[in-house]
Amino acid sequence: MPISFYEARQQILDTVPLLDIETVPLIKAAGRAVAEDITANQPLPAFDNSAMDGYAVRTEDCSKGTVLPVIGSLPAGEVSAGTAQPGVAVKIMTGAPVPQGADAVIPLENCKTEHNQITIMQTVKKGDHIRWTGEDIRPGDLIIPAGTPLRPAEISLLASLRQATIPVRRQVRVAVLATGDELQEIDELPFKGGVVNGNSWALAAAIQEIGAVPLIIGIARDNLPDLRQKVTAGLKADVLITSAGVSAGDHDLVRKVLEEFKVKEIFWKLKIKPGHPTAFGIREQTPVFSLPGNPVSTLLTFEEFVRPALLKMMGHHNILKPLYRATLTEPIKKKKGRLQILRVAVTLDPNGEMLVSSAGDQNTGIQRTLVASQGIALLEAERDFFAAGEKINIHLLGPSTAIGY
Template identity: 35%
Template sequence: MNDRNDHNPSGLLSVDEARSRIFDMLRPIRGDEQLAIRSALGRVLAEPVISGIDVPPYANSAMDGYALRAADLPAEGTATLKLIGRAMAGAPFEGRVGAGECVRIMTGAKLPDGADTVLMQERVEAEGEQVRINAGHRPGENVRHPGEDMAVGQTVLEPGRRLTPADLGVLASLGIPEVRVRRRLRVAFFSTGDELVSLGQPLGEGQIYDSNRYTLYGMLQRCGAELLDMGVIPDRREAVRRAFQDAMSQADVVITSGGVSVGEADYVKQTLDELGEVHVWRMAMKPGKPLAVGRLGEATFFGLPGNPVSAMATFYQFVQPALERLGGATPGEPLVLKIPTATDLKKSPGRLEYQRGVLARDAHGNWTVTSSGRQGSHVLTSMSRANCFVILPAKSAGAKAGELVDVQPFAGLI
């Protein structure tokens, strides 16, 4: 997947170089807040979570069975023990297990004093107050020890972690009702173009509905950002300038779609040059060659292409991981799998391509990938039908059926 060293006579940045430049310019936002753990799902931890207790807090049984002393396990043959009571979860046995004795115990129940081993109920013979056990058991079987999951003083969750449902359970296990998390990123976004019409308005001659703001809204929602939708901005220099100034005064991140190519009415990059600075523009990537990235005062700016598939591809490959870093999340590597293509994939050498594919099992149960259909950067249904990107290197001339290709599942992105 690495295309850093691909020869590129066009002067376009390689995807790796563009990604490196973007990530180098990012600085996480400041600010955090205290939240109840039920409100903290998907938020980024601002400080470490350190265990103040052992989990489990006491030795307990991993099985329904019988608690006894390992000293009473027979080396050969059988042994008969006296049943002296029961231990239930939340209702422990109050006495002590002595030589030749055992206690009926349920999963999760506290191990009685004197006992150090639990035998599964299926592996003993019980009749009245007599329990017969066979040889072949290990001392300490089926016992969960204090602190086995989490120990006092252990750092359980690190800062920068985006909290998952399992993490909420971990926090609850530690008796922690609230956590400190990073504040949400504030993101302003708008589309540019005289041809774009907002939903609910009639289409005029040569006009289309603005789809990019809705895909952007959906992708940003899944990133957990606070959103400021500024609508459609006409292709007028002053209108674009006012929109930039308004957005940069309110948001940590400003995202536009359209207006970043070199057309006469493409004012986004021109305005960015005037009000801020450009760090990245034009990449050896398909779809998504025109991408402007830079600074607008204190805000980070992303100017996405106008074609809908290009906008989505550049968002997932550059903007989403950048938002993670800006929000204080610990960076992670995207999931990329080697999967055989079931059909030929066409491509011309020159740019790294993110073709849209469908990852599925074949008749034999093996994973394969196929094209999701027409691959034009304007064909939004190629994204709607797809569940993955098929990543073809810049030097590649495509792939033949049966060849292994790099596949990036959308499940790891959205």
């Protein structure tokens, strides 16, 4: 009995396991999810330092029009040997430690400099242009919660705090298996009726895009011995994804072979379009996704079901893409009974509001429409018409999809 889009996704996320924790060098941690809460082991900044090129002073010596002699210069990386003396200024560069006793920095542009002395041109307040020890981060602060993916910003913070290694969840290894007698590899000579195995390339790219590791194990022909051999290899990975062979035709043997391997089927067939024959099961701790063979259906079902599952396995907490409300610029018709995964073109109006329209022919044999899409609209199963001007839910495709004006 087919189940709904949302039931299927929840069953998948309730089933897939978390992978083991490993510790990796910081340089290899980008994009990975932190496996444990990370707390600061030192303050940031580590010392009081100047936020500007200027002069370190004591505010009690400063008023507008005051003239102070300049008795030295502190470049970044050099520490003053003594304390700030009354009635003098010390030239200081951005990032240099503030001399003990100084409580403000006057920027170069806020004073007049001549003959090794400065004339103060503006009011000086305590703390002006000083970055105080620990004002950003204090020892013991929670700086990165478990499940957070490490972007360049997090990497910068960890490096600043001398965190050379980081605990992360292991990258999921995903076996990719295409099925069908009609398939041929990209570098083989074409034959009549042959179809290039683009699905394995597409799935491998989608797997890499989220920081997982694809393992392409080739093409299984439409016979039980070959399919058994390839499934045996695929089940050695953390996850197995098959494409094609899960419908009800004479040559659709994938479900039969998976049953032989004691893969427990969680569901088969969904109330969605495209992607109706999608199946999901598990063998011990190894999830198995059986996706439709049509290239568009393969990628869309990966996007909506497999992608969040792999992210969960790798310890990510935010695994579903955010939904945005966008305005339809044209009417959309569909049949009731199935949620439609609609490929949409996304633009912004002059006010920055999202506008969406069909990206083209929604036939699942048309790959060009998916290439032209910046987003996906999830059109409710119980409705058959969406009017122009109506707001609908969409999410964007890809990690860096750009929206045009």
